[in-house]
Amino acid sequence: MGRFAERTAVRIALFALIATALVWAMLPWAAYTNEFRDAQVMNLYERAAVDTVRRFGELPLWNPWYCGGLYGLGAPQSRFASPTFLLSLLFGMERAEPLVVFLFAILGMEGTYRWVRLRVNDATAALRVAPLFALSGYFSVAHFRGWTNFFGFELVPFVLYGITMAARGRTSGIAVASIAFAVMLGFGGTFAAPLVAVAAVFEAIRAILEQPPRRRLRAVVMLAALASFMAAVAAVRLLPLAETLVASPRIMAGTPGHAPKKIFEFLVRTLEARDGNVTDAGMFFVGGGFLALVAFGGAERRSISALIGVVFFLWLAAGYSRKPSLFAILRELPVFSALRYPERFLWLAILYGCEPAANALAKLPRLGDGRRWRVVTSTILTSVIVVTIGVQIAIFADVGSSRELGVVAVDEAREFRQARGNRWLAAHHQGIGLGSLSCWETYPVIMSPKLRGDLAAEEYLLDPDAGTAERVSWSPNRIVVRVSLKRPTRLLVNQNWHPGWRSSVGVVVDDDRLLAVDLPEGEHEVTLFFRPTSAVAGGAVTLVALGSLLLLAIAARRGRVPFRRAVALRTGALVVAPWITLGAFVATWSEPRYPPPQQRNANGTPALVSSAPMDARPAGFRLDFPIVVEAVKIRPPDALKNVTFDLYLRRTGPIPRLTGMFVHVRRRPGQGPLPPAEPDKPEPREFFNADHQVVGGSFFLSDAPEGQLVHDAFGVHVGSAAPGEYDVWLGFGHVSGRKWRARVEDSGGAPVENELVRIGSFVVP
Amino acid sequence: MAPDLRTSAAALVVTIACALVVTVRALRAPEPQAKRSATAAERLEIAASIASSEKEWMDEARQHFPEDHWSQRDDFHALELRRIVEMVEQKGVRVEDALQAIDDDIHRKGARDPAASDERYARAVPCKPRPFYD
Incomplete structure (x- = not known):
């Protein structure tokens, strides 16, 4: 055997x-398509790549059908x-x-x-x-x-x-x-x-x-x-x-x-x-x-x-x-x-x-x-x-x-345009030439907030009175627009900007992450094309590396042991060759870089600010931990029964990555028993938890720039809360809530329970 | 130990036969039965049904994810998905027709610039996945 x-x-x-x-x-x-939610996105990527090659005869570098356009090779x-x-x-x-x-x-x-x-x-x-x-x-x-x-x-x-x-x-x-x-x-x-x-x-x-x-x-x-x-x-x-x-x-x-x-x-x-x-x-x-x-x-x-x-x-x-x-x-x-x-x-x-x-x-x-x-x-x-x-x-x-x-129906006759879309059906949108602005990915895709799924035209002028813009041809990596301008203006394209976009006329610019070209006055046929340096450089390095590997393999077949004294220099050169190629690209890299990620809260407000607003209440407590809470703003339940919080705090020294912020919303004791549950309604609650470790989904508390004022905005839905007065308690400690908690040294007169300080109250009617 | 590359004709035949059987069966697998196209009236009905529920869905999503714009929009689309699937299954029409009808309806007004009003939630909300899901 x-x-x-x-x-x-x-x-x-x-x-x-x-x-x-x-x-x-x-x-x-x-012949069927997997309709599972994640499969929609994976299938869209593969279908988009196939379409780009088969229908348009291009390499699938740019995928315009998802999230307002993303770098296919970099996804x-x-x-x-x-x-x-x-x-x-x-x-x-x-x-x-x-x-x-x-x-x-x-x-x-x-x-x-x-x-x-x-x-x-x-x-x-x-x-x-x-x-x-x-x-x-x-x-x-x-x-x-x-x-x-x-x-x-x-x-x-x-x-x-x-x-x-x-x-x-x-x-x-x-x-x-x-x-x-x-x-x-x-x-x-x-x-x-x-x-x-x-x-x-x-x-x-x-x-x-x-x-x-x-x-x-x-x-x-x-x-x-x-x-x-x-x-x-x-x-x-x-x-x-x-x-x-x-x-x-x-x-x-x-x-x-x-x-x-x-x-x-x-x-x-x-x-x-x-x-x-x-x-x-x-x-x-x-x-x-x-x-x-x-x-x-x-x-x-x-x-x-x-x-x-x-x-x-x-x-x-x-x-x-x-x-x-x-x-x-x-x-x-x-x-x-x-x-x-x-x-x-x-x-x-x-x-x-x-x-x-x-x-x-x-x-x-x-x-x-x-x-x-x-x-x-x-x-x-x-x-x-x-x-x-x-x-x-x-x-x-x-x-x-x-x-x-399921099955994805394909309609190749339709011109591409961005749609509001739906990421849960993303592959189906791609089949009929629609891009889905509804976007889910495992990383925060850089998207322009100016993207729209209801525009009259996908390519348009910032100043509509400056002239006209008309699409001549479209493919994923190449867009041609005929532009007639009485004065210089900006041509906006309803897709995300990426450093790899170039233009035959004018200057490609990042307009709040939207793809745009600044154009002079006159008649132009503007060709926008996507050729990212990272793909070109990466491709060149891969080719040189494969060539070096081939030479190494040939030498090995002839009995040469790599790195033995007689051939060490030659082998070393083959190892280094791909990196020399990369070095040449790096030395001549003229493409702009992405600006640093914008640190924002999940509600779009900036997470790093210079001062707290006037209507935020100063918080006067001190911890034995390098975090200082400077101000707090709590807005009581709105029409949707959402309570919102804005905390303003500074990290004044190193803290562990696993530091969590505990935010407990608790009905004040002594207000009588909870009312019985109404039919078809959730049990009335008297406790809500808004603990978190990451500010606005953007950065860990531990990574907040030292000394910089951090604005942490979040909310809690209290629709199922029993009526009464509620207190908001704040503390810091190990994210699990079990290992340790930062000790409150001075609460500034506010009540303290379990190293949590009461920072405010509101009423649920 | 270097692999033994001697080939056995029988083994080669088995491998090729397997590859052929899998390939041929995959290529000859029956095409799914395509659903019929929606009529103009059905398209209008679907688009109207979606448009009339959007405000309610967005309010619901805002309650599920207060102050988290991306999650709200994602939840909104999950609710929209439920309605779309329900309607296309009930009518026996292609899901793409429903999507096209919704998009045509949203595009009907045709916004001229990013600042135009946005009653149909057509403005993009940049992807910001929650730092954990479970």
């Missing part, structure tokens, strides 16, 4: 059969920057999807086999465990929710395989890891890059320590080259992504965490679709049999490093529920601060668990004597694996059959 398992063609055939079984239930519905969740886009181009987005899942499932199994096989002697054992990661529960979740880009995670084993191979001195490892990472990143997913970075660091340390001491320096040098190539080959995607996320960073607060019982349920319970979504239990289904194998194999000495990996990633997956929290430490790092779901580290725990599981499969049959024992044990263990794979496939089919499916 072992020699069959070692044959690549045999393995791929077996994996292809399993992948066929996996997608089988998808195939009859291949973290778009997936067209990978070879699988060819399938979407050929067959259409919907029909390409099962093919993409089929391909990635095979790659996931083959990658897992190769990676596990590096440290497990038994090829059949590695072959048997390989599908368990590639079919694990979260891929069913991704399928249900239309998160097709999450299938890129199937390439993680190849990245880890490449890292170990490179540490062992093999040039092919650099190529495998770099290309796998670039494809994964091109295929989208906000989580792929940071998760892979953590796994890559762990794997690199493990691979270096496995080397004999005299070879460790070589391993470090090889891995440094690998890291350089990983970034350089992915540059075509990495630079636009970096540009987007630096200009509009994602803020993620909270202290998510999972108790061991919940993590166990993630792994062993069966995933189900319920109430239009999937259950938490079973999200990472690999089955109890797999866990037993991991436990048994983990007891072996050779599995120790992998087992450390399992524990490490389980620890991360527990989030804030484990003390100390590794996840909390990770979130202190810049790129990782936006990580949201710690449980996704279970993916890596499962992957690292494959190695001890394979060791258990290899060892258990050898524990007893005689052929009969070996055959019976092997059969039982293989049956456990086969049953688990069967259950995984059944879950994928079952959950998939519960998807809400």
Whole structure:
């Protein structure tokens, strides 16, 4: 059996059969669109990219159909920057999807086999465990929710395989890891890059320590080259992504965490679709049999490093529920601060668990004597694996059959225009040429408040009396407008501005984030075109990196060991070449940069101000904590029964990221009992909570500029409040509300309870 | 260990057969039955129904998310979605016709500049996702 398992063609055939079984239930519905809310956006991105290439013959750099226009290549969740886009181009987005899942499932199994096989002697054992990661529960979740880009995670084993191979001195490892990472990143997913970075660091340390001491320096040098190539080959995607996320960073607060019982349920319970979504239990289904194998194999000495990996990633997956929290430490790092779901580290725990599981499969049959024992044990263990794979496939089919499916009607004849739109039906808008200004994304998309979904014309003059503007032609990356002007004025285009927009006439300007061109008087045919430097520079760096990799591979085939003294200079030059290319672009970069993000409250008011308004009441209390509350304004319930708060405060010293502001609205005691609930109305309440950690959804309290007056505006709906007088209490402390609270040193005469100061009152009639 | 690249003809045939079966089945999967186009009267009815409820939806959204403009607008659209789905299912017409009808209705007046009045909530509210959802 072992020699069959070692044959690549045999393995791929077996994996292809399993992948066929996996997608089988998808195939009859291949022409349908997933209508799940997130799928609307993912599908819109892919459809927009296909349309841009097929209908307009352009690269899908700019996507005008969503949020008023955004940088397609820089959108973290778009997936067209990978070879699988060819399938979407050929067959259409919907029909390409099962093919993409089929391909990635095979790659996931083959990658897992190769990676596990590096440290497990038994090829059949590695072959048997390989599908368990590639079919694990979260891929069913991704399928249900239309998160097709999450299938890129199937390439993680190849990245880890490449890292170990490179540490062992093999040039092919650099190529495998770099290309796998670039494809994964091109295929989208906000989580792929940071998760892979953590796994890559762990794997690199493990691979270096496995080397004999005299070879460790070589391993470090090889891995440094690998890291350089990983970034350089992915540059075509990495630079636009970096540009987007630096200009509009994602803020993620909270202290998510999972108790061991919940993590166990993630792994062993069966995933189900319920109430239009999937259950938490079973999200990472690999089955109890797999866990037993991991436990048994983990007891072996050779599995120790992998087992450390399992524990490490389980620890991360527990989030804030484990003390100390590794996840909390990770979130202190810049790129990782936006990580949201710690449980996704279970993916890596499962992957690292494959190695001890394979060791258990290899060892258990050898524990007893005689052929009969070996055959019976092997059969039982293989049956456990086969049953688990069967259950995984059944879950994928079952959950998939519960998807809400629909069809997107296409009308290519309609001219593009922005609509008010609806992000819950975004893909349907794109089909009929409408852009949806209703926008949801995982990061704050930079949008102009001047965008409108009811304009008489999409291109118009700031000064309508200065002349006329008429659209000549339109495509996503190129807009031609005939303009006749009696005097200079500004041409406004109903799309977002981006530094990559250029004009054949006049000067492109950022008009409150709206795309605009300042034009001189006269007759002009203005051609606006989108050519962002980050895409051009990233593309050039990627091409040079791929060329360098090719030369490195050719040299390796000729027997040259990279970084050996005779060829060290040449290898070094190949590693550096992509960065020299990038340096040349940086030196000549003339494109404007996005201005710093505007710090605003969720109601649009500025979050950083110079003084409190006159009608705000001074707050006279002092804390043993570097926060000073200067003024407070509380507006009593309005016609909609909303109470609004404006707090003016300063951070006067460093405070922890997990500092929360506690705002409790509580009915004053001694006003009699709560009235009974009226029929069909909610129970009357006497407590409302407005605790938060982030000012206006824009920045953590801890990141407020020191000494600067912060305006924090928020509201509470008190529609269900029992009538009476209510007090508003304010305090600061650990966001969980349990660990610590800032002590009130001087309340200025205001009542204090549990280190909360009463800052005001209002009446609910 | 270097992978063994020897190929087995049978394995190759199986792989190709799987790829072909998946591809052919995906390409030959039946087209979904298209719903009929909405009539002019139905379009008007849908647009009117949406327009008449917008104020109420926005008030509801303002109560769900006081002082949070993006969340309010997102909630507004969730309520709008419910009505659209209800109406297109009841009438058996394409969802795109409903969207087009709503957009045509909103565009009917044709605003001339960003400062024009905005009774139909057609002005963009920049995306500002809440820092956490759960």
